[in-house]
Amino acid sequence: MSAASEPPGLRADAARNRRLLLDAAATVFAEHGTQASIAQIAQQAGVAKGTVFRHFPTKDDLVAAIVCDQLDHLAAVGTRLSEAADPTAALFEFMTTAVDLQSRDRSLCQASAEVFADNRAVQAAADRLTEIAEVLTGRAQTQKGIRDDVTGQDVILLLRGIYQAAAPLSDHQPTLWRRYLAVVFEGLRSPGTQPLPLPAPDLFRSSGTRVEQHRAP
């Protein structure tokens, strides 16, 4: 996808190594999270450490490339589902896919909160994803499938929560998240006993630039 597409003018060996690196990073980050070391990824790719930094100036750049790919993949799924016949079922399927993806890739969930609130590319990918979630949510609301005081942004944030709820037991019960997805979706379904407290989160200022969300550790 976007980050994985080779920049033009690369020498043959460079292009090959770049692919190897992206594949290796995806694998290693998925399993060990973003705290995996550059050395680990270099080894997995069968390449020297210096080569990693030739392709990605900092570790964050590499993580960002991987995470953007995942977010774009999810956005593509969402786009496809936004034309489904049953909008509420489509939203549920979107959420299922998203949490499942998180459960298979430890880096995805980390990146959404950690270092990348201030990374341009990740921000943009996250915004695209939120946009799709907004569409899916809106369609389900039109169908009266879910309560109308939740937003796409709410849905995105809840995806993170659902995965994290089950995460402590993920080694033991890898699909436990389905249980909590069901609870949350039930909560989204009908207009509840009362409206939700607090306004929905809004990541955008009137100017269109994103609000700072988080400080890097």
Added chain:
Amino acid sequence: MSAASEPPGLRADAARNRRLLLDAAATVFAEHGTQASIAQIAQQAGVAKGTVFRHFPTKDDLVAAIVCDQLDHLAAVGTRLSEAADPTAALFEFMTTAVDLQSRDRSLCQASAEVFADNRAVQAAADRLTEIAEVLTGRAQTQKGIRDDVTGQDVILLLRGIYQAAAPLSDHQPTLWRRYLAVVFEGLRSPGTQPLPLPAPDLFRSSGTRVEQHRAP
């Protein structure tokens, strides 16, 4: 509480420093999470680094002490609420308190998944807390306040998820978690459109020993 209670036979200065250390650690871990360094805590306590290791042989021991205190505090709140007149409201208040505590203490949520699945003391405290959650949940179910196919363990895990959903925006909207607590509680309320998928998680084997849950990174 348990971990904070001074072991007997300590010299006066040792006892004083131990208190200073526990207070400092609670403060620093709450703000910066468990990745805060020992040096940082020593400085906050006004004590040399070596002193920290005299009182707590490893960093994990110190983190465990702090986390146990927090878990026990929460368990105490739960115990008090388990005698409330309105069990469903009591459960909701328990959950509110728990998520609020997480939002004020970054270490609490980290510790529940990270290094401490295999720490005796933390495990025991978590078990005590789960026990209380079980009672609160059971009472709310008897009152028909929440669906009867959720368990106290589910509630504990969901607490983590609720906090984590709002965490990416916690700097910007510190009480956003109330919104997602409302969604989840709505999901817990009445018997939904269908029973929850998957059996509830069960941390205990028939022997009573806890199942291994997570590998340390």
Added chain:
DNA sequence: TCGAAAAATGACCGATGGGTCATCTTCTGC
């Protein structure tokens, strides 16, 4: 085929952070 540019390499650097230990300080029982 050859030579220059591009890329790969891996030893190296500096910062960080957990943990140790010889030495100095403080407490406490007598």
Added chain:
DNA sequence: GCAGAAGATGACCCATCGGTCATTTTTCGA
């Protein structure tokens, strides 16, 4: 108020990790 034990100190050790760079290897157009 003294002696010896308990405790505090901080310099030090070592492993890890992100990142750099001089040197060597590979590519590829002419």
